[in-house]
Amino acid sequence: MKLLSKKEVRSKVLYSPAHIARLEAAGQFPKRVRLGPGRVGWVDEEIEDWIRKRIAVRDAHTGP
Numbered sequence: 001m002k003l004l005s006k007k008e009v010r011s012k013v014l015y016s017p018a019h020i021a022r023l024e025a026a027g028q029f030p031k032r033v034r035l036g037p038g039r040v041g042w043v044d045e046e047i048e049d050w051i052r053k054r055i056a057v058r059d060a061h062t063g064p
Contacts, residue, residue: 001043002044002045003033003035003041003042003044004041004042004043004044004047005041006020006040009042009047012047012051013047013050029050030043030046030047030049030050
């Protein structure tokens with residue numbers, strides 16, 4: 001299992017930290033894991049699954 005830093009997550013999803021926090025609060029993005037005071041990470045596979053779901057939604061809305 002790999003944990004991603006905030007910078008790595010931003011690089012993968014191309015969202016600002018504030019937007020990621022808003023999506024998390026709304027239950028629309030994987031929750032961060034608190035590692036200690038001032039340090040958080042995200043489970044890489046959860047981020048990858050979230051991206052796959054975005055792709056599936058895109059593909060479902062594009063017909064022939």
